[in-house]
Amino acid sequence: MRLIGLAGWSGSGKTTLLSRLIPELAARGVAVSTVKHAHHHFDVDRPGKDSFVHRESGARQVLVSSARRWALMTELRGAAEPPLTELLARLDAVDLVIVEGFKRDPHPKIEVFRDANAKPWLHPEDPAIIGIAADVAPPAGRLPHLHLDDVAGIADLVLARAVTLRG
Known part of the structure; x- marks a missing residue:
């Protein structure tokens, strides 16, 4: 299985993006499962x-x-609470697992950012963030940036940067 995460503050659009990303990936023949971190x-x-x-x-x-x-x-x-690795081990094998939340874990993540949220960017402090999906341009930097509505482009980034789980 391969893994990538979506990380962002509450209200940033992670679930909305995921609900658009899953059908895009499925149309490309990718079997997807998700792990969602929820409130206590x-x-x-x-x-x-x-x-x-x-x-x-x-x-x-x-x-x-x-x-x-x-x-x-x-x-x-x-x-x-079980660590993410233990939760992932409980899933059936699929092509790709997308993790929503778990923003402090070290797996590769795409930062989801909405300007109206008035929250700070995560990527300057998180080296595991490998790309940005946002409704505004991020501060200049090294990471690829896609607009939140560019679902096909985000799917391309997900497939290019997801890591293979070992074990």
């Missing part, structure tokens, strides 16, 4: 659902299955 208190389950009752009752893992999909929820119950 996110939940995919809802009160009143049986799976929620199972978890709230103390089950460490709950696997929910149907004819359309399955999902495994694991309660950490005070344990540390």
